[in-house]
Amino acid sequence: MKRIVMLAGLCAVLCHSSCTSKKEEKEEAGSFTVTSPMVLDTSITKDYVSQIKSVRNIEIRALEKGFLQNIYVDEGQTVKAGQLLFRIVPKMYEAEMQKSAAEVRASEIELQNTRLLADKNVVSKNELAMANAKLDQAKAELSLAKFHLSATEIRAPFDGTIDRIPKKLGSLIDEGELLTSLSDNGQMFAYFNVSEPEYLDYKTNVSGRGSNKVNLLLANNQLFQSKGDVETIESEFDSETGNIAFRAKFPNPDQLLKNGETGKVRMSVPLKNAMIIPQKATYEIQDKIYAFVIGKDNVVHSREITIGSKIPDLYIVSSGISEHDKILLEGVQKVKDDDKIEYKFVAPKEVISQLQLKAE
Known part of the structure; x- marks a missing residue:
């Protein structure tokens, strides 16, 4: 009987020890790296799909009716102002x-x-x-x-490049019929649409928006060699899309750009007092972004954050956390709400210096 009592007591001690161990394990999930958001001045780039147009692009049409007697140019040929292109014999x-x-x-x-x-x-x-x-x-x-x-003698009104010539020698040409198109590709326009909030930011933040210079990303994902200038903004918003068209002009000395080409205008937008955090300090659930904030007694709590913009390896946070909060940097997938952790704090400047960032 005495032996049975001793075994029961031993089991109780072991059970109590095991429960205590599990409780402590729950309270302290392990040692993690923690940092804080950093506030600084930086800039982001935004890409806008654009349509590229010649500064001058016109249709060359017949003024009179007659037979197409001569074609003096070829498709794709560069011509000078006043050069004879076609002759029609009426x-x-x-x-x-x-x-x-x-x-x-x-x-x-x-x-x-x-x-x-x-x-x-x-x-x-x-x-x-x-x-x-x-x-x-x-x-x-x-x-x-x-x-x-x-x-009946059709001449080039300005220097440019001849487009397709649909009619052949001997064709009967009616008055007003299309003979070809002529494009002046010395300089090119890039039209791109901007949302209403972005337009308002652009117009009201004159001192903070930086220069009007923009880049052009071509269809092969290569940057065009010359920068352009944002010259003008259309007078009305599109009622269907809620966008308004901007126009930038690019020099085109090598005639690389052609009328009707597509690309993306890349605009640099400076940001003052932007609050940034590493992307790896966040996780996503159902299209929402969360971060773990370290509270009192080293307990972690998930908090939804709003992302304003993205730059390489970093998020610019609009709301959800403050610069004084401590956030979990490493081990986001290893913890859950209300876990108690041990951590090592790393200064945000040190963390961000190891990431890709273009900041002022």
């Missing part, structure tokens, strides 16, 4: 010009004879005035015929 306008020229000569002879008769008082001065008017009318008709004929 037989009707050639005949009209010859007829108008003959009428001018006839009117000049008639005026000369009328003047001789008027000098001898054979005809009145009114008849002389009518002869003058008839000559003026003939000259006007000749000028009009010459214009119609000259319009």
Whole structure:
């Protein structure tokens, strides 16, 4: 009987020891690295999908009807202002010009004879005035015929690059029919849409937004060699998207950019007193971001935070924590709410210096 009592007592001691060990293990989950948010001035870059347009891009159309007699350029060719591009031959306008020229000569002879008769008082001065008017009318008709004929020679209005030429030699061309397009690619416009909040930040934060210089990310994910300038903003928001269009101009000395190309305008946005934390100090549940904050008695509590922007390895936090909070840096996946931990505090400056950051 005495032996049974001793065994029961031993079991109770062992059970109490085991329970105490588990309790202590729950209270102290282990040793972790802890830091705090850091507040500093930095900058972020934002990419905006853009459409690239030539500074000047026009359609070259026929002014008169006729047969396409000559094509003096090729697709993709660079041309100079005034260079002859096409010639259209309308037989009707050639005949009209010859007829108008003959009428001018006839009117000049008639005026000369009328003047001789008027000098001898054979005809009145009114008849002389009518002869003058008839000559003026003939000259006007000749000028009009010459214009119609000259319009059959299509010339480049400015320096540029020829686009596709859909018509071939000998084609019958109607008045107003498209012959080609001409693009001036010396400088290019990049149009990109900005949301209403971003537009308001841009317009109201004049001193803090930095320069108007922007970069252009091409379709192959390479940066365009030259920077552009934000020149203008359209006057109205798009009622469907809630966006407003910005326009930046880029120099294009090597003619790399073409009309209709796509890319992304990359704008640098400076941030004053931004509160940043390492991304690895957070975790995500159902599209929400959380961090563990160390409370009293070294107990951790999860807290939802709002992310304003992202930069390499870092989050810029809008709300949810303050710069005086201590947050768990390492072992986020190893703890849960109300765990008590031991930790080593590492200064945020030291933590961030080991991450990728472009800060002022």
